[in-house]
Amino acid sequence: MAESGIQVDRNEGEEQFEASVEGDKAVLTYAEQNGKLYLLHTQVPDAMEGHGIGSALVKSAMEYARQKEVKVVPFCPFARAWLHRHPEYDEMVAPE
DSSP, X not given: OEETTEEOEEETTTTEEEEEETTEEEEEEEEEETTEEEEEEEEOOGGGTTSSHXXXXXXXXXXXXXXXXXXXXXXXXXXXXXXXXXXXXXXXXXXX
16 A cells, blocks of 8 residues: 555565665554454654654554454554544544
């Protein structure tokens, strides 16, 4: 999935969403268990920060969860903050 020209791919084997820009790779690690998608950690290299790459990773994860019809559990602080700014995904977040 691409947002603002950012290509995000799901690496099923590594359980992460990935975006590569100019040789650097940003990732959002996840786990799928018990019918839920757990967002664990977002890592964006310093050189890639501030370009919307982390946001593109989280949005891709949310769209993947929507397609699979699973609830999301955002352990990752970045993902939690992103979801707070995007209430259109509220119904997809599992109750705490």
